[in-house]
Amino acid sequence: MRGSVGDTTTQYHRLAAPLHLESGAVLHGVTIAYEQYGASPSLGNTILVCHALSGDAHAAGMHRGDKHPGWWDGIIGPGKALDTDRYCIIATNVIGGCKGSTGPASINPETGAPYGTDFPVVTIRDMVAAQHQFLIERGITELYAVVGGSMGGMQALTWSVTFPGFARRVVAIAAAGYSTPMHIAFGAVGRAAIMTDPAWKGGRYPANERPDHGLSLARMIAHITYLSDQSMHKKFGRTLQEKTEYGYGFETEFSVESYLKHQGSSFVQRFDPNSYLYITKAIDYYDLTRNGSLSEGFANADAKFLILSVSTDWLYPPYLSEEIVLALNSTGKDVQYTEVMSGYGHDGFLLEDDQMNYLIGRFLTPLTVADIMIRDPPAICSCATIRATAQAMIEREVNHLPVLHPDGTLEGIVTSWDIAKAVAGEHLMLAEIMTRDVICVSAADTLREAARILDQHHISALPVVESGRVVGMLTSEQLSNMAERN
Numbered sequence: 001m002r003g004s005v006g007d008t009t010t011q012y013h014r015l016a017a018p019l020h021l022e023s024g025a026v027l028h029g030v031t032i033a034y035e036q037y038g039a040s041p042s043l044g045n046t047i048l049v050c051h052a053l054s055g056d057a058h059a060a061g062m063h064r065g066d067k068h069p070g071w072w073d074g075i076i077g078p079g080k081a082l083d084t085d086r087y088c089i090i091a092t093n094v095i096g097g098c099k100g101s102t103g104p105a106s107i108n109p110e111t112g113a114p115y116g117t118d119f120p121v122v123t124i125r126d127m128v129a130a131q132h133q134f135l136i137e138r139g140i141t142e143l144y145a146v147v148g149g150s151m152g153g154m155q156a157l158t159w160s161v162t163f164p165g166f167a168r169r170v171v172a173i174a175a176a177g178y179s180t181p182m183h184i185a186f187g188a189v190g191r192a193a194i195m196t197d198p199a200w201k202g203g204r205y206p207a208n209e210r211p212d213h214g215l216s217l218a219r220m221i222a223h224i225t226y227l228s229d230q231s232m233h234k235k236f237g238r239t240l241q242e243k244t245e246y247g248y249g250f251e252t253e254f255s256v257e258s259y260l261k262h263q264g265s266s267f268v269q270r271f272d273p274n275s276y277l278y279i280t281k282a283i284d285y286y287d288l289t290r291n292g293s294l295s296e297g298f299a300n301a302d303a304k305f306l307i308l309s310v311s312t313d314w315l316y317p318p319y320l321s322e323e324i325v326l327a328l329n330s331t332g333k334d335v336q337y338t339e340v341m342s343g344y345g346h347d348g349f350l351l352e353d354d355q356m357n358y359l360i361g362r363f364l365t366p367l368t369v370a371d372i373m374i375r376d377p378p379a380i381c382s383c384a385t386i387r388a389t390a391q392a393m394i395e396r397e398v399n400h401l402p403v404l405h406p407d408g409t410l411e412g413i414v415t416s417w418d419i420a421k422a423v424a425g426e427h428l429m430l431a432e433i434m435t436r437d438v439i440c441v442s443a444a445d446t447l448r449e450a451a452r453i454l455d456q457h458h459i460s461a462l463p464v465v466e467s468g469r470v471v472g473m474l475t476s477e478q479l480s481n482m483a484e485r486n
């Protein structure tokens with residue numbers, strides 16, 4: 001059953017060590033805002049969640065008083081892909097951001113005033129370096145996985161090359177190996193909207209006179225790129241809607257106009273204009289190629305990868321994910337790829353919960369015997385005759401029967417081939433011919449392990465045993481059916 005992580009709060013960690021940035025600048029006293037959900041961190045059970053451009057550390061659960069849960073609540077929680085019953089999930093706000101981690105709106109310790117545009121340039125590598133330092137200072141020396149969409153996917157991929165092996169699995173959704181000229185173009189237009197707002201004042205605006213108009217316009221433009229032609233037809237059509245509080249004096253306006261204005265005006269409530277400049281610039285600088293080659297860029301990466309794209313994403317189209325997959329394949333990396341069929345466009349990674357849960361969950365938590373075994377399978381008593389055993393097999397249409405002691409514990413196993421031999425050898429009682437050394441599995445074993453056992457012993461069925469009792473059967477036929485479906 002999928003559930004919620006419940007009420008959550010953002011916490012703050014001050015980095016003990018200075019943070020050395022790619023530009024050569026050094027930041028002292030950096031704060032990292034984070035949230036943590038689920039199991040307590042132990043070696044190798046921690047999953048780091050990286051957010052996109054406008055996200056934050058509040059990835060799941062409810063903040064008291066809010067009307068929406070965290071931005072990835074659909075896939076973080078008990079029984080979800082980022083399963084808080086199994087894993088410790090940590091989400092941090094990026095440096096350069098404005099949701100609690102050090103960024104341009106933070107106070108510069110040297111001047112006592114906000115950094116503004118004195119804040120040093122940050123890159124995606126710097127964001128990842130800050131996350132790494134944060135984890136190390138909290139005693140987390142390896143990650144089960146790092147997961148993210150869009151700019152979060154860029155961070156996840158960057159982890160694999162900056163700290164090879166630290167994260168054993170990487171999930172990057174709706175991302176790319178580098179920013180394209182089109183990404184940079186949209187970034188430039190958004191920045192121009194902010195920087196041409198007279199209230200921007202070279203980035204030195206007071207907190208109560210921010211360039212909100214410019215930021216709102218930047219968000220409206222960017223938000224179009226997160227949608228798709230299909231989703232806009234479906235969401236808005238050509239519907240006209242009454243003049244709203246944002247109307248420019250026209251009697252009516254299109255519903256899509258009203259929507260974009262709402263997105264723009266709600267964005268200024270939660271985002272700092274200078275942060276927008278720094279983060280979009282970090283995205284523009286993002287480039288994992290080396291000597292123009294993504295294969296070379298990923299040469300040292302050491303992780304298993306899941307790459308996902310969204311079919312109608314025209315901002316990060318599937319070909320950009322496919323380039324990553326090709327580069328990883330060319331250097332022999334373990335990589336799985338799926339193009340998620342969705343009409344939502346780029347924001348599909350935030351909205352396609354079912355597909356994300358299935359694909360990411362399957363990658364992070366491999367299927368176990370319990371997931372596909374036949375529960376409460378037919379069994380036979382060791383006191384049975386060969387004839388009764390044969391009849392039971394015919395009636396239940398099985399080729400294997402676990403043989404139980406009268407007290408219900410597993411005593412042996414019998415196959416239809418054993419029955420054929422018993423008839424030829426004129427045996428009467430099952431106890432004379434059953435196999436007593438039974439090879440079993442437990443429900444928690446992975447299917448990979450079960451397949452290995454079947455193969456190693458040249459057998460085709462395994463009783464699933466818990467505390468001496470048979471709770472299920474797993475056959476090679478079920479395994480091959482699974483393999484065909486996948």
Ligand SMILES: CC(=O)SCCNC(=O)CCNC(=O)[C@H](O)C(C)(C)COP(=O)(O)OP(=O)(O)OC[C@H]1O[C@@H](n2cnc3c(N)ncnc32)[C@H](O)[C@@H]1OP(=O)(O)O
Pocket residue numbers: 051052053054055056071226241255256258259260262266347350351
């Ligand atoms: C990883 C990250 O960085 S994500 C961080 C969170 N991300 C964002 O907030 C990004 C901006 N938003 C989005 O990208 C999207 O809204 C998503 C993906 C989060 C949610 O998508 P959806 O569930 O389809 O919501 P939708 O896009 O319809 O937006 C709903 C809002 O628009 C408003 N709205 C919908 N239609 C209209 C309209 N015609 N006129 C005015 N407002 C409208 C709704 O009232 C609602 O407002 P609220 O958010 O204040 O409650």
Ligand SMILES: N[C@@H](CCO)C(=O)O
Pocket residue numbers: 052053054055149150151226346347
């Ligand atoms: N909706 C996402 C889009 C960028 O990936 C965001 O605002 O962060």
